[in-house]
Amino acid sequence: MARPLHIQGADMATKTSGIKCLVLRDYWDAAGDRVRAGSIVNVPVDAALDGVEVGNLSRVKDADK
Numbered sequence: 001m002a003r004p005l006h007i008q009g010a011d012m013a014t015k016t017s018g019i020k021c022l023v024l025r026d027y028w029d030a031a032g033d034r035v036r037a038g039s040i041v042n043v044p045v046d047a048a049l050d051g052v053e054v055g056n057l058s059r060v061k062d063a064d065k
Contacts, residue, residue: 017042018042018043018044018045018048019042019043019044019045019048019059020040020041020042020060020062021040021041021042021043021048021051021057021058021059021060022038022039022040022057022058022059022060023035023036023037023038023039023041023056023057024037024055024056024057024058025037025055027056040060041057043057
């Protein structure tokens, strides 16, 4: 069985600084809670780059511009 995915610093609860990303594959946060594919999360820049690079995250651009 594959090892559970973990994205360091991903936070679903807050709308603070970071990059808004779409989760492409389920992963487990630092507390052990599952974050399902299709969810939108705020992720620190370095964690977002890592997640996009391995194909777990995709950036969500705001349509308010």
